[in-house]
Amino acid sequence: MIRVDRERCLYCGGCVGICPVNAITLYETRIEISDACINCGLCVKFCPVGALEEVK
């Protein structure tokens, strides 16, 4: 499961553009990750500020 640190996120939407299964959506001021997430971790690697982390 991927968790968003909402205090750190800049809601830039960069992670949305790299998600291979279209599981991430940027609403105006928040990121939401749906059940479609496959825990591939690409968004975690990409995030410019480290606002995403994989939690077991």
Next chain:
Amino acid sequence: MKVDCLVVGAGPAGSVMAKEMASRGHHVMVVEKRQEIGAPKRCAEGITKHGLENFGIEIHPLCISGRIGGAMLYSPSGKRVTMEGKDMEGYVLERKVFEKWLASEAIKEGAEYMVKAHAIGMERENGMWKVNVQSMDGPLSIETPLVIGADGVESKVGKWAGLKTVNKITDYHSGIQFEMANVKADENFIHLFFGREVAPLGYAWIFPKAFSANVGLGVLEKGASMRAYEYLIKFIKEHDEFFSAAQPIEINGGGVPVAHFTEMVAEGVMLVGDAAQLVNPIHGGGMARAIHSSIMAAEVADDAIRKGDFSKENLMEYERKWESEYGEKTAKLMKLRAFLEKLEDKDFELLADILQGEDIFALTQAKLSFMLRKVVTHPKLLGLARKYLSE
């Protein structure tokens, strides 16, 4: 509600599309999920004069925050190469103002706009698209034969239409930027910094504005050992000559699609700008290409509406136009990108010694093969140049 054309996203690509369609007499609506068009930016705000003038855009003076005569490039050790000249002249825009101005130009032509209206899905029904929009007044369903995806790097329109618009991590810069007040840098130039420890497989920048400067960088994950944010903090710390008295007034993040993979059209759908990954693969600038893509898409959309033919086959004309204008240049710039990604810091130092500003400008214009002559006495660079820059 029924419209001739629905544009998702009110950035430069979306608003130019809307203006082009409205001025041809079509009923066009733009939905923008944010409450304010233009903010927060994901952009260093630079554009050359050509990037606007070539497309007939006479920019409102309030959109301009800085005027630039060229670029200063810095090697890892700080050697400087200056590029200047007529072709390098440009602006650092205030995008919050620029995007609102572009929208106002579209609205004057008759385009309808909705802000805080988020397209959340779309379905195909009887040859039309039904786009579901979440607005602050509740859900809306908008019916249209033609959807324009101008929804940026986080584009959903293409995905809903079955296009593979996902970016690859090897071709997607992780970008971060502070807008800072009280930066001490020559304001007639943009400043670009290279090096494996500065911004791996990317570069750092200072773009001066009227009362501030955009200070940022982009990195590729495969070359980076830290977050883009950490590289930026380090860059600012290591350059007291620019930043000793500077403070941040804004922070921006973003993904920069530096390779174009996706198809641009589907049944009743066209993608423009970042949504179609139309960014210059060398400098990562996206505004000029976004604007141009919308101008091309609008010509094809106008024809499609006249004929009543929104088939993928008919809309493919847009992709063909794009390819004939940009295909070859983009392919060459991708080779140049591959070349640059192989360079180590000592190679950048060497290039700073042997290249003049006009040589670097020629490279950015996709003139590559002269580099073989320039590096002929440097075996490693010659090998790389033979591999990537031969024509």
